[in-house]
Amino acid sequence: MVYALYYLPVELQQSLLADTHHFDDSKVLTPEVRTNLIRNICTKDSDLHRTSGWATRLLSARDISAHMLQPAQYNLNAQAMDATIDLINGVLAKGVNVKEIYIDTIGRPEVYQRRLEKIWPTISITVAKKADSLYPVVSAASVCAKVTRDAALDVCYEPYQDAMATEGDGARANTHIAWGSGYPSDARTSTWLKQNIDPVFGWGNECRFSWGTAKELLEGKTADVKVDWPVEDDVNGDMRMSDFFTSKTEAGGDELVDWFGKRVTDEMEVF
Numbered sequence: 001m002v003y004a005l006y007y008l009p010v011e012l013q014q015s016l017l018a019d020t021h022h023f024d025d026s027k028v029l030t031p032e033v034r035t036n037l038i039r040n041i042c043t044k045d046s047d048l049h050r051t052s053g054w055a056t057r058l059l060s061a062r063d064i065s066a067h068m069l070q071p072a073q074y075n076l077n078a079q080a081m082d083a084t085i086d087l088i089n090g091v092l093a094k095g096v097n098v099k100e101i102y103i104d105t106i107g108r109p110e111v112y113q114r115r116l117e118k119i120w121p122t123i124s125i126t127v128a129k130k131a132d133s134l135y136p137v138v139s140a141a142s143v144c145a146k147v148t149r150d151a152a153l154d155v156c157y158e159p160y161q162d163a164m165a166t167e168g169d170g171a172r173a174n175t176h177i178a179w180g181s182g183y184p185s186d187a188r189t190s191t192w193l194k195q196n197i198d199p200v201f202g203w204g205n206e207c208r209f210s211w212g213t214a215k216e217l218l219e220g221k222t223a224d225v226k227v228d229w230p231v232e233d234d235v236n237g238d239m240r241m242s243d244f245f246t247s248k249t250e251a252g253g254d255e256l257v258d259w260f261g262k263r264v265t266d267e268m269e270v271f
Contacts, residue, residue, distance in 0.1 A: 001059045002152065003080060004145035005087040006137050008052035010100055016047065017136035024139050025132040026146035037140075038147045054144045055090060057083040058152060061208040068210035076210075077106045085119065100124045102138050104131035153182055156206045184213040193217060199225040 008016065017023045026034060041048045059079060067074035084103065092098060101120070105112055105127050113127035128134060132142040157179060180188030193203070194217065202209060202218050209215070216222075 001064065001076075001080070002056055002145045002149040003059070003083040003087060004054060004056045004141040004148065005084075005091060006052065006054045006141040006144060007091055007096060007098070008137065012051055013135070013137050016051065017140050021048065023136050023143060025130075026139070026142040028133075029143065031150070034143050034147050037143050041140075041144070052140075053091070053096070054141065055087055056144060056148045057087055058148065059083060060205070061211075062205045065208050065210040080106050081112065081115070085116075088120070098123055101126070102131055102135040103127045104138055104142070105129050149182075153179070 021037060021040065023037065029037075040046045041052070041054065043049055064076060064079060067079055068076060084106075088098070088101065098120075101116070101123055103112070103116070103126070109127040109129060113125055116125050116127065126135075131138040133139070160179075178188055179192035180186040182189055184190060190213070193207070193213065196203060197217055202214065207214055209218075
Protein backbone atom coordinates (compact mmCIF):
# COMPACT_ATOMS: atom_id res chain seq x y z
CA MET A 1 0.00 0.00 0.00
CA VAL A 2 1.21 3.49 -0.83
CA TYR A 3 0.35 6.72 0.97
CA ALA A 4 1.21 10.07 -0.58
CA LEU A 5 1.32 13.76 0.26
CA TYR A 6 1.21 16.74 -2.10
CA TYR A 7 1.85 20.36 -1.17
CA LEU A 8 1.73 23.74 -2.90
CA PRO A 9 0.68 27.35 -2.16
CA VAL A 10 -2.92 27.44 -0.89
CA GLU A 11 -4.05 29.94 -3.53
CA LEU A 12 -2.95 27.62 -6.36
CA GLN A 13 -4.89 24.54 -5.30
CA GLN A 14 -7.94 25.24 -7.43
CA SER A 15 -6.44 27.24 -10.29
CA LEU A 16 -3.35 25.13 -10.95
CA LEU A 17 -4.43 21.60 -9.99
CA ALA A 18 -8.12 21.57 -10.89
CA ASP A 19 -8.61 24.23 -13.55
CA THR A 20 -5.29 23.93 -15.44
CA HIS A 21 -4.24 20.28 -15.04
CA HIS A 22 -7.60 18.70 -14.21
CA PHE A 23 -6.50 16.51 -11.32
CA ASP A 24 -9.19 14.20 -9.99
CA ASP A 25 -9.55 11.08 -7.86
CA SER A 26 -6.94 8.72 -9.31
CA LYS A 27 -9.51 5.92 -9.63
CA VAL A 28 -11.48 7.84 -12.25
CA LEU A 29 -8.43 8.76 -14.33
CA THR A 30 -6.95 6.46 -16.95
CA PRO A 31 -3.40 5.12 -16.52
CA GLU A 32 -2.29 7.32 -19.42
CA VAL A 33 -3.67 10.48 -17.80
CA ARG A 34 -2.09 9.62 -14.44
CA THR A 35 1.26 8.96 -16.10
CA ASN A 36 1.17 12.28 -17.95
CA LEU A 37 0.35 14.13 -14.74
CA ILE A 38 3.26 12.55 -12.89
CA ARG A 39 5.56 13.25 -15.81
CA ASN A 40 4.52 16.91 -15.64
CA ILE A 41 5.09 17.01 -11.88
CA CYS A 42 8.60 15.59 -12.34
CA THR A 43 9.58 17.73 -15.35
CA LYS A 44 12.01 20.36 -14.10
CA ASP A 45 10.68 23.36 -16.02
CA SER A 46 6.94 22.63 -15.59
CA ASP A 47 4.65 24.86 -13.55
CA LEU A 48 3.79 21.93 -11.25
CA HIS A 49 7.45 21.17 -10.56
CA ARG A 50 8.28 24.81 -9.82
CA THR A 51 5.43 25.41 -7.39
CA SER A 52 4.80 22.14 -5.58
CA GLY A 53 6.27 19.02 -4.01
CA TRP A 54 5.23 15.49 -3.12
CA ALA A 55 6.29 12.49 -1.05
CA THR A 56 5.23 8.88 -0.58
CA ARG A 57 5.38 6.13 2.05
CA LEU A 58 5.24 2.53 0.84
CA LEU A 59 4.07 -0.21 3.23
CA SER A 60 5.07 -3.63 1.95
CA ALA A 61 2.67 -6.57 2.08
CA ARG A 62 5.04 -8.45 4.38
CA ASP A 63 5.36 -5.58 6.85
CA ILE A 64 1.60 -4.96 6.97
CA SER A 65 0.88 -8.63 7.65
CA ALA A 66 3.65 -8.90 10.25
CA HIS A 67 2.11 -6.02 12.19
CA MET A 68 -1.51 -7.16 11.81
CA LEU A 69 -0.83 -10.78 12.78
CA GLN A 70 1.40 -10.13 15.79
CA PRO A 71 -0.11 -10.69 19.30
CA ALA A 72 -0.31 -6.95 20.03
CA GLN A 73 -2.13 -6.17 16.79
CA TYR A 74 -1.12 -3.06 14.91
CA ASN A 75 -4.02 -2.82 12.49
CA LEU A 76 -4.00 -1.36 9.00
CA ASN A 77 -5.82 1.85 10.00
CA ALA A 78 -3.22 2.57 12.68
CA GLN A 79 -0.38 1.86 10.23
CA ALA A 80 -1.98 4.16 7.64
CA MET A 81 -2.42 6.96 10.16
CA ASP A 82 1.19 6.69 11.31
CA ALA A 83 2.35 6.76 7.67
CA THR A 84 0.33 9.94 7.13
CA ILE A 85 1.75 11.56 10.25
CA ASP A 86 5.30 10.65 9.17
CA LEU A 87 4.71 12.19 5.74
CA ILE A 88 3.50 15.48 7.21
CA ASN A 89 6.34 15.60 9.76
CA GLY A 90 8.80 15.05 6.92
CA VAL A 91 7.50 18.08 5.03
CA LEU A 92 7.49 20.23 8.16
CA ALA A 93 11.08 19.15 8.89
CA LYS A 94 12.10 20.53 5.48
CA GLY A 95 10.86 23.96 6.54
CA VAL A 96 7.64 24.05 4.50
CA ASN A 97 5.19 26.53 6.04
CA VAL A 98 2.07 24.36 6.24
CA LYS A 99 -1.12 26.30 6.94
CA GLU A 100 -3.84 23.88 5.81
CA ILE A 101 -4.04 20.08 5.64
CA TYR A 102 -6.65 18.06 3.74
CA ILE A 103 -6.82 14.29 4.23
CA ASP A 104 -8.96 11.43 2.93
CA THR A 105 -10.32 9.72 6.02
CA ILE A 106 -9.39 6.43 7.61
CA GLY A 107 -12.44 5.34 9.59
CA ARG A 108 -14.54 8.08 11.20
CA PRO A 109 -13.42 11.52 9.98
CA GLU A 110 -14.10 13.33 13.26
CA VAL A 111 -11.99 10.89 15.29
CA TYR A 112 -9.10 11.05 12.82
CA GLN A 113 -9.27 14.84 12.66
CA ARG A 114 -9.26 15.28 16.45
CA ARG A 115 -6.11 13.17 16.75
CA LEU A 116 -4.30 15.19 14.10
CA GLU A 117 -5.41 18.50 15.63
CA LYS A 118 -3.79 17.45 18.90
CA ILE A 119 -0.51 16.90 17.06
CA TRP A 120 -0.64 20.17 15.06
CA PRO A 121 -2.99 22.54 16.92
CA THR A 122 -1.94 25.62 14.93
CA ILE A 123 -2.70 24.12 11.50
CA SER A 124 -6.16 24.07 9.92
CA ILE A 125 -6.98 20.39 9.34
CA THR A 126 -9.84 18.94 7.29
CA VAL A 127 -10.47 15.19 7.24
CA ALA A 128 -13.31 14.05 4.98
CA LYS A 129 -14.73 11.07 3.16
CA LYS A 130 -13.93 11.06 -0.56
CA ALA A 131 -11.49 13.92 -0.03
CA ASP A 132 -9.64 12.81 -3.16
CA SER A 133 -12.72 13.89 -5.13
CA LEU A 134 -13.41 17.07 -3.15
CA TYR A 135 -10.00 18.73 -2.77
CA PRO A 136 -7.60 19.05 -5.74
CA VAL A 137 -4.52 18.75 -3.53
CA VAL A 138 -5.77 15.37 -2.25
CA SER A 139 -6.53 14.37 -5.85
CA ALA A 140 -2.91 15.14 -6.74
CA ALA A 141 -1.68 13.09 -3.78
CA SER A 142 -3.89 10.17 -4.84
CA VAL A 143 -2.38 10.27 -8.35
CA CYS A 144 1.14 10.20 -6.88
CA ALA A 145 0.20 7.24 -4.68
CA LYS A 146 -1.50 5.33 -7.50
CA VAL A 147 1.33 5.73 -10.01
CA THR A 148 3.91 4.77 -7.36
CA ARG A 149 1.88 1.71 -6.40
CA ASP A 150 1.49 0.59 -10.01
CA ALA A 151 5.24 0.94 -10.54
CA ALA A 152 5.95 -1.07 -7.38
CA LEU A 153 3.59 -3.83 -8.56
CA ASP A 154 5.40 -3.96 -11.90
CA VAL A 155 8.75 -4.36 -10.13
CA CYS A 156 7.35 -7.10 -7.87
CA TYR A 157 5.99 -8.94 -10.92
CA GLU A 158 9.33 -9.05 -12.76
CA PRO A 159 10.43 -12.42 -11.25
CA TYR A 160 7.20 -13.99 -12.52
CA GLN A 161 7.74 -12.51 -15.97
CA ASP A 162 11.27 -13.94 -16.04
CA ALA A 163 9.97 -17.36 -15.05
CA MET A 164 7.26 -17.22 -17.73
CA ALA A 165 9.80 -16.26 -20.41
CA THR A 166 11.75 -19.48 -19.83
CA GLU A 167 8.70 -21.71 -20.32
CA GLY A 168 7.87 -20.75 -23.89
CA ASP A 169 4.98 -18.88 -25.42
CA GLY A 170 2.58 -21.82 -25.37
CA ALA A 171 2.99 -22.50 -21.67
CA ARG A 172 2.76 -18.82 -20.86
CA ALA A 173 -0.48 -18.39 -22.80
CA ASN A 174 -2.10 -21.44 -21.23
CA THR A 175 -1.07 -21.28 -17.59
CA HIS A 176 -0.11 -17.72 -16.66
CA ILE A 177 -1.93 -14.45 -16.29
CA ALA A 178 -0.74 -11.03 -15.08
CA TRP A 179 -1.88 -10.20 -11.56
CA GLY A 180 -3.59 -6.96 -12.52
CA SER A 181 -4.17 -4.10 -10.11
CA GLY A 182 -3.92 -6.07 -6.87
CA TYR A 183 -7.52 -5.27 -5.90
CA PRO A 184 -10.01 -8.13 -5.22
CA SER A 185 -12.52 -6.57 -7.62
CA ASP A 186 -10.03 -7.08 -10.46
CA ALA A 187 -10.73 -10.44 -12.13
CA ARG A 188 -7.08 -10.71 -13.17
CA THR A 189 -6.00 -10.44 -9.54
CA SER A 190 -8.41 -13.08 -8.23
CA THR A 191 -7.52 -15.40 -11.13
CA TRP A 192 -3.79 -14.98 -10.51
CA LEU A 193 -4.21 -15.71 -6.79
CA LYS A 194 -6.09 -18.94 -7.51
CA GLN A 195 -3.65 -20.10 -10.19
CA ASN A 196 -0.50 -19.39 -8.19
CA ILE A 197 -1.46 -20.44 -4.66
CA ASP A 198 0.58 -23.01 -2.78
CA PRO A 199 -2.01 -24.90 -0.70
CA VAL A 200 0.16 -24.69 2.44
CA PHE A 201 2.41 -21.64 2.06
CA GLY A 202 0.20 -19.41 -0.09
CA TRP A 203 2.22 -16.89 -2.10
CA GLY A 204 5.43 -14.92 -1.89
CA ASN A 205 6.24 -11.66 -0.12
CA GLU A 206 4.11 -9.73 -2.60
CA CYS A 207 0.87 -10.95 -1.01
CA ARG A 208 -0.56 -9.71 2.29
CA PHE A 209 -1.61 -12.76 4.29
CA SER A 210 -3.79 -10.65 6.61
CA TRP A 211 -5.86 -9.67 3.54
CA GLY A 212 -9.37 -11.13 3.68
CA THR A 213 -9.20 -12.36 0.06
CA ALA A 214 -5.98 -14.28 0.73
CA LYS A 215 -7.19 -15.67 4.06
CA GLU A 216 -10.37 -16.99 2.44
CA LEU A 217 -8.41 -18.87 -0.23
CA LEU A 218 -6.04 -20.35 2.37
CA GLU A 219 -8.47 -21.04 5.21
CA GLY A 220 -12.01 -20.77 3.82
CA LYS A 221 -14.48 -23.46 2.79
CA THR A 222 -12.84 -23.89 -0.62
CA ALA A 223 -9.27 -24.20 0.72
CA ASP A 224 -7.31 -27.14 -0.72
CA VAL A 225 -5.66 -28.03 2.60
CA LYS A 226 -7.32 -27.90 6.00
CA VAL A 227 -5.09 -27.29 9.02
CA ASP A 228 -6.36 -27.75 12.59
CA TRP A 229 -4.18 -26.36 15.34
CA PRO A 230 -4.74 -28.30 18.62
CA VAL A 231 -5.39 -26.09 21.62
CA GLU A 232 -4.61 -27.36 25.10
CA ASP A 233 -7.36 -27.05 27.67
CA ASP A 234 -6.75 -24.13 29.98
CA VAL A 235 -7.28 -25.85 33.30
CA ASN A 236 -6.21 -22.77 35.23
CA GLY A 237 -8.32 -20.33 33.29
CA ASP A 238 -10.41 -19.27 36.29
CA MET A 239 -7.59 -19.05 38.84
CA ARG A 240 -6.22 -15.89 40.39
CA MET A 241 -2.48 -15.27 40.62
CA SER A 242 -2.65 -15.62 44.42
CA ASP A 243 -4.14 -19.11 44.04
CA PHE A 244 -0.71 -20.35 42.93
CA PHE A 245 0.81 -19.30 46.29
CA THR A 246 -1.91 -19.86 48.89
CA SER A 247 -1.92 -23.08 50.90
CA LYS A 248 -4.71 -25.45 49.86
CA THR A 249 -4.90 -27.13 53.26
CA GLU A 250 -6.19 -24.13 55.14
CA ALA A 251 -9.56 -22.57 54.52
CA GLY A 252 -9.97 -18.82 54.61
CA GLY A 253 -7.29 -16.79 56.33
CA ASP A 254 -5.63 -13.51 55.63
CA GLU A 255 -4.39 -13.30 52.04
CA LEU A 256 -1.44 -11.12 53.01
CA VAL A 257 -0.03 -13.59 55.52
CA ASP A 258 -1.00 -16.66 53.48
CA TRP A 259 0.61 -15.29 50.30
CA PHE A 260 3.79 -17.40 50.34
CA GLY A 261 1.99 -20.72 50.71
CA LYS A 262 2.30 -21.36 54.46
CA ARG A 263 0.72 -19.42 57.25
CA VAL A 264 3.18 -17.42 59.34
CA THR A 265 3.08 -18.41 63.06
CA ASP A 266 4.92 -17.35 66.19
CA GLU A 267 6.88 -20.63 66.09
CA MET A 268 8.54 -19.82 62.74
CA GLU A 269 11.75 -17.87 62.48
CA VAL A 270 11.61 -15.01 60.06
CA PHE A 271 14.86 -13.92 58.41
